Amino acid sequence: MFTQEKYLKALNFAAKAHGEQKTPYGVPYLTHLASVAMEIIHACEQSQLKIEKADLAITVALLHDTIEDTDVTYDDLYSEFGAEVAEAVEALTKDKTIESKKDQMALSINNLLTQPYEVQMVKLADRITNMQKPPESWDSLKVLNYQKEAKFILSCLKNSNLYLSKRLEDKINEYVVYINR
Template sequence: MTQELYQKAIKFAGEKHSEQKVPGTNANYLVHISNVAMEVLLAYNFDNSFDHNFAIQIAILHDTIEDTDTNYEEIKSTFDESIAKAVLALTKNEKIHSKKERMIDSLARINKLQKEVGIVKIADRITNLQSPPGHWSKDKVVKYYEEAKLISFELKNKNKYLNKRLETKIKEYKAKISELD
């Protein structure tokens, strides 16, 4: 990974997410972004059969369209079309009413692109499968668990290391659900 590519992406994301916090914390959203990028870098250490320059930029930018005022054209002009397409695929279509259908749509779009896009989605979900926020209902926690299983199934064989890591995080998350009773 060239430092220039990383610096350009992290500066862009840092500016775009400057006011955003990690849900349920006072931590700046760059904590989440850096954790997703770290998962991708760790995966590359175990299996370097993917373009880590592309994957890291996507990891850093993955929530910019969904969570900020950034649009596809801005990412395309600042980075390139392949990165913009990847970030757009990782963005849920809010015009679809059902949360589950939004995820199915996003996963279908991810699977039409390079495997790096799926790798980032897996890394994102690994990062998000920490202890569920205390204000979540048990029903919401269970739905998040089911969504993680869907992601795991739909993105199987993207990266052996990350697929195995996601399966482990799903098992750990399931154990947390039983603690909610």
């Protein structure tokens, strides 16, 4: 349903942009992007999303951290992938000039709510992917707050996709085992 050409264009762009960057688990950052894309591909199949919507969701999944974590700008994405993709990735980007992390997330969610469901889905898929075993360096409070934040994301974006909402709900429930470890 998704063309190889489009997938590879976004994957290669993300690979170059993230370069040597690693995940908190010490593996190349591309593994995070591939995991988010995997969640999105399953969701598109489960929900039988139209091909244009699936194309957008998968492209945005692969590019979703480029503005936030690399030198890539909105204009770069605009010229390579067009306005729809650039706006989607920008909405998925936290404004780090805002002091409080809570406000950064709230504003990003507000921006996402103006985006189509297939873009909101990427935020759910991102959090599903990030609800793995927390890094050893996190204390219980940080783990608890991460679970709370996931609940907030789910409550705001649950209408975007039933399958992903259920996936995230399950992940949030399973996460309890990490809170008092």
